[in-house]
Amino acid sequence: MIAAFDIEFSGIRKVETTTTNQPVAQAIIGVDQLLTTGSRALYGYLVDPEVDVRRNPDEASYSVDLGFRKNFGMSRRASLAGVKEFIDPPEKSVGVALGWLRAESGEGLLGLFQLLKAIAGRTVTSVSLGDDDVTVCAGADSFHVSYHTYKLFRHIGVRKAVELMARVFKDPTVKELVIRDRTTGESLASVARDEASYFYMPEIDEVVLVDHVVTQALMLPSSSFRDDQIWTFFDGEQTVRARMNDKDFLRVIDNGVFRLNADDVLIVRMHVRTLQTVAGLVSDYEVVKVLDHRKPGKHLPVPGV
DSSP states (O other): OOEEEEEEEETSOTTOOTTTOHHHHHHHHHHHHHHHHHHHHHHGGGEEEEEEEEEOTTSSEEEEEEEEEEOHHHHHHHHHHTOGGGSSOOTHHHHHHHTSSOOTTOOOOBOHHHHHHHHTTOOOOEEEEOSSOEEEEETTEEEEEOHHHHHHHHOHHHHHHHHHHHGGGGSTTOOEEEEEOTTTOOEEEEEEGGGGGGGSOOOOOOEEEEEEEEEEEEEOOSSOOEETTEEEEEOSSSEEEEEEOOHHHHHHHHTTSSOOOTTOEEEEEEEEEEEEETTEEEEEEEEEEEEEEEOBTTBOOOOOO
16 A cells, blocks of 8 residues: 655745755655665565655645555565565555654654654664664653664665755745645644754764673683783683773782683673774773682682672
8 A cells, every 4th residue: 555645845935846946856856765765774675665756736745655566576585484574564664664654553652753853963872672662862861763763763875865855944945844644634744944953864973882891701712811901811602802900800910929821711890892983893892800710620610600
């Protein structure tokens, strides 16, 4: 079933067309890109989205239809996978994720446009992935969205298309961008001129993905385990290089109170911090506290901390 929206640019002259108004023309391109990229972000190549945009005669609005052409082969794969959301996905789900259509369940989760207005240009401080929804935090405020909305929120192509739509306000006559229900005319999402910057895509920068302290068992792989403050460990599966920042433990070892040998096991509290940068993932490991020091062959194996 086709998903239908009406998009109104309040304030523009009704007789004006996209050929004479470049900001509006760019916004319409943004609508096409948003629905196409958003469909791909949710369903990959299970669907072939088709977007139709028509200017309503004598009105400052456009009618937008989104339809899916289904690929039989991909549909068959989705059926074999048995994941319900990928079996015959509905066009309406894209509109619901954007906040351009109401969810039938009335679950009260924000769509993408409502989320961007609520964040109001602030930096996102954390994202918590739950079983059924996602919590996005900006400062002291938290907002609940569906996984579909979260997928659109994090997608660069989707965010670029949203920004392209918001740049319609380069036309000084445009006062508001409104998404309306085709049947009732009810406003379901809107962007006012002073809210336009909230919809611009933030600059791509490094972001903290993981920042926590874990208890971990580490083995010294050889007698050459340290290079200044960087120590080399083996965690049972891979090599870990970490800064040793337990000053008390360092003083004991450096003053020869106890010796460390290959295959010794340390139970430690490890601070793990992972950044996503333009170049890729960067992780930093820091031993905050050595909780236990065990020597295989001398100490009985007992459960850890």
